[in-house]
Amino acid sequence: xxxxxxxxxxxxxxxxxxxxxxxxxxxxxxxxxxxxxxxxxxxxxxxxxxxxxxxxxxxxxxxxxxxxxxxxxxxxxxxxxxxxxxxxxxxxxxxxxxxxxxxxxxxxxxxxxxxxxxxxxxxxxxxxxxxxxxxxxxxxxxxxxxxxxxxxxxxxxxxxxxxxxxxxxxxxxxxxxxxxxxxxxxxxxxxxxxxxxxxxxxxxxxxxxxxxxxxxxxxxxxxxxxxxxxxxxxxxxxxxxxxxxxxxxxxxxxxxxxxxxxxxxxxxxxxxxxxxxxxxxxxxxxxxxxxxxxxxxxxxxxxxxxxxxxxxxxxxxxxxxxxxxxxxxxxxxxxxxxxxxxxxxxxxxxxxxxxxxxxxxxxxxxxxxxxxxxxxxxxxxxxxxxxxxxxxxxxxxxxxxxxxxxxxxxxxxxxxxxxxxxxxxxxxxxxxxxxxxxxxxxxxxxx
Ligand SMILES: [Zn+2]
Numbered sequence: 001x002x003x004x005x006x007x008x009x010x011x012x013x014x015x016x017x018x019x020x021x022x023x024x025x026x027x028x029x030x031x032x033x034x035x036x037x038x039x040x041x042x043x044x045x046x047x048x049x050x051x052x053x054x055x056x057x058x059x060x061x062x063x064x065x066x067x068x069x070x071x072x073x074x075x076x077x078x079x080x081x082x083x084x085x086x087x088x089x090x091x092x093x094x095x096x097x098x099x100x101x102x103x104x105x106x107x108x109x110x111x112x113x114x115x116x117x118x119x120x121x122x123x124x125x126x127x128x129x130x131x132x133x134x135x136x137x138x139x140x141x142x143x144x145x146x147x148x149x150x151x152x153x154x155x156x157x158x159x160x161x162x163x164x165x166x167x168x169x170x171x172x173x174x175x176x177x178x179x180x181x182x183x184x185x186x187x188x189x190x191x192x193x194x195x196x197x198x199x200x201x202x203x204x205x206x207x208x209x210x211x212x213x214x215x216x217x218x219x220x221x222x223x224x225x226x227x228x229x230x231x232x233x234x235x236x237x238x239x240x241x242x243x244x245x246x247x248x249x250x251x252x253x254x255x256x257x258x259x260x261x262x263x264x265x266x267x268x269x270x271x272x273x274x275x276x277x278x279x280x281x282x283x284x285x286x287x288x289x290x291x292x293x294x295x296x297x298x299x300x301x302x303x304x305x306x307x308x309x310x311x312x313x314x315x316x317x318x319x320x321x322x323x324x325x326x327x328x329x330x331x332x333x334x335x336x337x338x339x340x341x342x343x344x345x346x347x348x349x350x351x352x353x354x355x356x357x358x359x360x361x362x363x364x365x366x367x368x369x370x371x372x373x374x375x376x377x378x379x380x381x382x383x384x385x386x387x388x389x390x391x392x393x394x395x396x397x398x399x400x401x402x403x404x405x406x407x408x409x410x411x412x413x414x415x416x417x418x419x420x421x422x423x424x425x426x427x428x429x430x431x432x433x434x435x436x437x438x439x440x441x442x443x444x445x446x447x
Contacts, residue, residue, distance in 0.1 A: 003125045003439070008322030009432050011124075015041070016117035016431065017097030018083075020106035026081035028057070029155070031147040034080045035059035036085040038120060038145055040216075041195050045127050050167070053161045054147070061145040062167050065127055067137035067446060072171035074445055075401065076123070076438070077392065078116035078324065079149030079176075080312045081158060082108040088334075089422040103425040111419045112149070112176045114409055114426045116188070118435040119174075137446040142170060147391060157392040161399065170401045172365040172445065174438065175404020177391040180373075180430075182412045184257040190373045191385035192366060195244045195358030197296070197322040199390050200329050201351035202336065204228060204318075207344045210313035215347055217311060219344070222304050225315035228342040229299060232319075235339035237295040237332065239280040240324050241269070244386045247361050251383040261286075291388045295332050318350070322388060325358050356394035358386075359402040363446055366404060372440035376433060396414055408434030 006291075022034040032053065039049045042063045049063040059080075067073075087095040092098045092105040099105070108114070123143050130137070148156035160168065177193040206228055208221035208304050246269050253265035260282065267279030284290040297319060304315035318337075323329050329349060337347050361367070361384030370382035385405075392402035407416075410431035418424045 001279070003129065005194070005432075005436070008125060008435070010433060012117055012121050012435050013099070013428065015120060016104060016109070016114060017099075017106075019113045019117055020097040021095055022080075023095050024081045024112055025107070026148060026150045029081045029147050029151075030057045031080040032057045032059040035061040035145060038063075041120060042123060042143070043122055046131070047123060047127055052160075052164065054155045054163075057145040058155045060147060060156065061143075062158050063123060063143040065123065065130070065141045066237075067139040067141070069139070071139035072395055073140035073142050073169065074442065075144055075168065075170045075173035075396070076119040076442065077144045077146070077175040077403075078112045078119050079392070080113075080116065081145045081147055081150050081156070082111070082113065083216060083420050086422060091423055094424070099428070101177060102428055104428055104431065105423060105425045107424055108425070109424050109426040110407070110409065110411075110416070111424070114431060114434065115304075115407075115438075116145060118408060118431070118438045121435050122439045125439055126442065137169070137350070137399050139446050141442060141446055142167070144168070146392070151394070153392055157395050161395050165399060168396065168399055168401065169296055172363070173393070173396050173401050173403040173440065174365075175391060175393045175396070175403055175405050176407060177387055177389070177393055178385055179407050179416070180410040182410050182435070183255075187255045187257060187375060188379070188410050189252060189255055189300055189381040190369070190406065191248070191382055191383050192361075192369055193387045193393065194366065194384040195242065195325050196356070196360045196387045196390060196394055197324060198329070198353035198355060199289075200321045200323065200349060200353045202319040202321050202333055203348050203350040204232070204317045204319065204340075205346050206342070207313060207314045209311070211311045213309045213311050221312055221315040224344060225304065225317060226342045228345040229317060231340050231342065232297070232299070232336060235297065237285075237297065237335070238325060239277070239293045240295075241293070242324055242326065242358070242385045242386060244358055244361055247384045248292070251381055255379075255381045260325065267382055288388070291322075292386050295324055295327055296388065297332075297336070304330050323353070324386070325356070329353070354394070354398070356397040359393075359397060359404055365402060365441075368444035369404060369406065369437070369441045372437050372444060375440060376436055406437075408437045
């Protein structure tokens, strides 16, 4: 039975506008009123909910449509909080949910209230369908709306995993973290995030003699750190293809418009060793491709000195190092140490990221998402994707939930880049595409 999409679309727009009108800027978040709104929308249609309050004015809302239990549940996850706004740089009220030129504007329209609205609509539409037909699904559908994602998730998914892991018992989850990207010539690819890089901090410390700046010293710690950084800037990690990146490039090349890059993708995954290296070198010129082909090393913070006339005895740089799944951070640190030839410089791993397994890029959930996308647009290419950013999906993957990240709204890069920026907006046609994509994926996996 198909939903009445015309009225469902009007309802989706209304719901998203209302959701945006809750100011959940984090900090402080204040997600509780939005959680109550979601709770009343769900309970009004007979869906059971659990509202949890980890601390004052923060909340997680869980809702469940119970299936027969023949299969393990599937989770629909979205976060309720949003990042802050620079109001004077917006042409629309960031908390107004205004509509103009075919777009719905507002903070969170893309990240992540659009998906929150699409998940809510999926729950409501599934429940209405089941009530009308008397059917039962093969597995529970679990709606999860969390707080605090944008500030690390301590009061959100982190809290939920620590305090109520049984509520998260599921075989699969759908979360943010992917892309539905419209590229040159109108081609579209759906990048389904099935793995992510792991974020670590490596601290580089140079030591030298302290003293009065009036007497220059040859072992000045700041010069020493500068030379060490210059040596590290020339260190490049080797190319490593994972199962996810191999599938990513082999499927992406089918629709890729740029002939040179298309050939490079082909050579990378299918060519002999020399061709593969040549392909990798060409693709590495694009920063996002470079970032999925190897461990990433970015200096991010510098600390040295307190006063202009005092030579400090140390100078410190913090590096954010992001490893591919399965790569050893200890070995990366060893290679970084070997790259530094400057004396009296040490490198230490000061924050070790937690490993998370990759979700199977060939699972029934991945195929459900890909089929649902093809029903909506036969030319779309669904590719598994390794994200360089960190999402709550890693926490779920550590609980043995196969989580997949999507951004179900087809967008050109220009619109996508408004995420966390000014005049964030979702094309209304894309909002409808995304709602149908989630509804149909869930219908296929829960039948
Ligand atoms: Zn987000």
